[in-house]
Amino acid sequence: MAFIDEANFFVKAGDGGNGCLSFRREKFVPKGGPDGGDGGKGGDVILEATSRLSSLLDFKYRSHFLAEKGKSGQGKKMHGRKGKECILNVPVGSVIRDAETGEVLADMVNEGDRFVAAKGGDGGRGNCHFATAHNRAPRISEKGWPGEERWLRIELKLLADIGLVGLPNAGKSTLLSRLSAANPKVADYPFTTLEPQLGVLQFEYHPPCIIADIPGLIEGAHEGAGLGHKFLRHIERTKVLIHLVDGSATAEEAIRQYEVLENELRCFNDALMDRERVVLLNKIDLVADAENLASLVAWFKSRQMRVLTASAKTGEGLGELKALLAELLEQHAASAGADL
Numbered sequence: 001m002a003f004i005d006e007a008n009f010f011v012k013a014g015d016g017g018n019g020c021l022s023f024r025r026e027k028f029v030p031k032g033g034p035d036g037g038d039g040g041k042g043g044d045v046i047l048e049a050t051s052r053l054s055s056l057l058d059f060k061y062r063s064h065f066l067a068e069k070g071k072s073g074q075g076k077k078m079h080g081r082k083g084k085e086c087i088l089n090v091p092v093g094s095v096i097r098d099a100e101t102g103e104v105l106a107d108m109v110n111e112g113d114r115f116v117a118a119k120g121g122d123g124g125r126g127n128c129h130f131a132t133a134h135n136r137a138p139r140i141s142e143k144g145w146p147g148e149e150r151w152l153r154i155e156l157k158l159l160a161d162i163g164l165v166g167l168p169n170a171g172k173s174t175l176l177s178r179l180s181a182a183n184p185k186v187a188d189y190p191f192t193t194l195e196p197q198l199g200v201l202q203f204e205y206h207p208p209c210i211i212a213d214i215p216g217l218i219e220g221a222h223e224g225a226g227l228g229h230k231f232l233r234h235i236e237r238t239k240v241l242i243h244l245v246d247g248s249a250t251a252e253e254a255i256r257q258y259e260v261l262e263n264e265l266r267c268f269n270d271a272l273m274d275r276e277r278v279v280l281l282n283k284i285d286l287v288a289d290a291e292n293l294a295s296l297v298a299w300f301k302s303r304q305m306r307v308l309t310a311s312a313k314t315g316e317g318l319g320e321l322k323a324l325l326a327e328l329l330e331q332h333a334a335s336a337g338a339d340l
Helices: 172-179 228-235 251-268 270-274 290-302 318-339
Strands: 006-012 045-050 064-066 086-091 094-098 104-108 114-118 149-156 162-166 197-201 209-213 240-246 276-282 306-309
Touching: 006 114, 045 094, 045 104, 064 086, 086 094, 104 114, 114 149, 162 172, 162 228, 162 251, 172 197, 172 209, 172 240, 172 318, 228 251, 240 251, 240 318, 251 270, 251 290, 276 290, 276 318, 290 306, 306 318
Parallel strands: 006 064, 045 086, 162 209, 162 240, 240 276, 276 306
Antiparallel strands: 006 149, 045 114, 094 104, 094 149, 197 209
16 A cells, blocks of 8 residues: 655635525515524534544545535524535644645644634525614625635654664664564665555563654755655654664764764754664674774764664664663653653
């Protein structure tokens, strides 16, 4: 199934129903007064966040969403029925923007969050509202007001606790398959992963969390190069970032990989520099020079970075990684609770 994380769509709320022009017509009452009822309000277009959806696939096949018009008023002061609302389900984590200005209108991060994308028009008033001492039989009624309409843009930002970032072929997909039950495509060539992959990471003494594998970044990704720029926004909500670096590379090359990742994240969103980050030197099963790896670890530690070594392929070192992740997530939860 295709993963779609952005789309444009049109919403049109229902027009209000027309007010009624009517007069009482009863036996033995030859000159009844005005009794035209009001028109019903048009239906709203409402977006509602649900965790049952994980993609914007529905918007690929349909781009126009209309609510029902209000019914017109009738005689005997009978008001028209309100138009039915059009409720669109969107994934939790959706950001709604005005398609023309780019202004963020709603950030739907919680289950059940609602946003009125277009308000229905008010119904017109019947002629009973226009009677005066000088005009007891007004032949005036109002038309219903038009409902709002506009083009919107929806962008999906995955709600993951942990994000895996790294250059192409760094081993992110293999690591995700080791840490969770996810089954992403794994191969020994760049850009194996063409869309974000999610997995559930289980802990022994900590609640499970969501881990996301973001397609490989390359230098210049924040400006649109490669595949990573399209998916960078999916790590904006993560609590912890794991930087995967090839531990079997030379120290110079490994440091360059790390610096490319840091620069791309900083240029995309400087706030990502405040996230908890872990450098994971992967592929240690391929290390031929132990001293090179040791010097690389020392380089990161000298810069106050959390650094671990592991092999996603063999599983070596992943127990220590899971323990550190559980600790960081507990610290984040405690900090968030203290801020409440």
